[in-house]
Amino acid sequence: MSSLLRVVLQRLGLGVMTLFVVSLIIAFVVELLPGDITQAMLGQSATPETVAAFRAEIGLDRPAHIRYLEWLHGMLTGDMGQSLASKREIAGFVGPRLANTLFLGGMAAAIAIPLALFLGLLAALYRNSLYDRIVNMVTLTSISFPEFFVAYILILFFSVKGGFFPGISNVSTDLAFGDKLFRTVLPALTLTLVVLAHMLRMTRAAIINLLASPYIEMARLKGTRPFRIILHHALPNAWGPIVNVIALNLAYLVVGVVVVEVVFVYPGLGQLLVDSVSKRDLPVVQACAMIFAAVYILLNLLSDIVSIVSNPRLLHPR
């Protein structure tokens, strides 16, 4: 047990280190610009007075390490500073948007994960069959589709032509849960389709890999039924790779969410990030980037830990 604990703690430490270095990069990326960020943002015509005022406003007049420590402290305590464009407290409007994004991502994951596992399992079981080959072609094609293409096709068929679901998902906090669910269907479906292909292919590969190992052949030779082989022999060992696949794709959702939110005008963090980039509102971009990066790193960390913990060799050390 102690070796397991040690490995888990090691991974946790590594994750925290990564998070720390990423926060350093996000905070110091400003210094990358040759010359001065204020010049670039205010334009050449800015007077020295405005430049000085702006520098004081975003705190550029103080030493870098103090700025970083203050920013990190703010990030950890929920005080993310002020938006340059609207002068509002960032923490105030980031919170509900983060909740919306997590809701959308969670819904997409709830549809995509069981579906991908089931279809991937089937493709692995009946590999090289017609079903498997069709799945291969379809997933290879859908991986190549840009997210917004999938989104607009869904809007065209389910919203414009069919009229089943709204094509704009302007959810707000005072909406009833059912109503919110209804308006989130199309974006969630888009995200599902985007990650489904990847997840399916990876599940299939992981299971096929396992089915080739000698102990599975042994089980088959002694006459165990295929379904029982999968459930009792393959699956316990497949949890590690499968969880890895899920986490990788949840992380992928984090990126897909940005485009999908913009298509459906969904008030989430991704849309805020895109808006802030076009307004060059640096503090908001930094806060959003940090949140996205943290979620991504934590998901990867979680998958790492689960695959370690579910590894029979580590669970039962000799």
Add this chain to the structure above:
Amino acid sequence: MQGAIRLFLGAPISAKIGLLIVFVYACVAIFAPWIAPYSETSIVGSSYELWSDEFIFGTDNIGRDMLSRLIYGARNTIGIAFATVVLAFLIGGITGMLVAILGGWSDLLIGRLVDILMAVPSLIFALLLLTIFGTSIPSLIVIIAVLDSTRVFRIARSAAMNVVVMDFVEVAQLRGERMWWVIRKEVLPNIMAPLLAEFGLRFCFVFLFIAALSFLGLGIQPPTADWGSMVRENATLINYNDITPLLPAAAIAGLTVAVNFVVDWMLHLSSGLRSD
């Protein structure tokens, strides 16, 4: 030349179709000014005109010919993505091979740096960097190339690692050949196959990435015709049951599917070549 033809004839049908589509796209991109009926930026009609003989796919939100913009879009979108991938391969490939030969300190340092950059989705870093450097085409190309070179670095390094330990590399080094010569004449020819397949994959990724950024309004800026931003500009038409905005999106999807088919075949080829 004969070898190339035989290789092509032996390719599976999906790869042949893929190659053909890529060839058509390339022709459209190269000969855009001769094919397109109108210029890329000139306003030739009223906005959102329907499909007609004069404007085959209608006109866009400010009255520019949709077909002409689609044709010029091939040139701009593919050209920029191509330049980005080439730059990414120059940065990532050379550093990867260099690090594989040098080993030790530089390997560890650059490896960790790449790990960190890959620990965060490149879209997030790209958005952060675009905020600071602004959205011009040169900064777009450089930012995405640098972020993407991390992936190339990994492939090039691990492929080169297997070559660097070979006797002929050691002999070349003992002979006193320069580092650059060893990389170019000994290492590169031996890792060409996996790098070429990776080039196709990276191209797909970068192409979709730039299209997504342009769609978000943060990539290629108007009035340059570009498929991603064309979808964005004309998206409202979808609500009127008009599929015109799907055309540029389909153009993007078509090219990535084709390249993926070709890459699938190339991966198959290179793995087959290595096993015997």
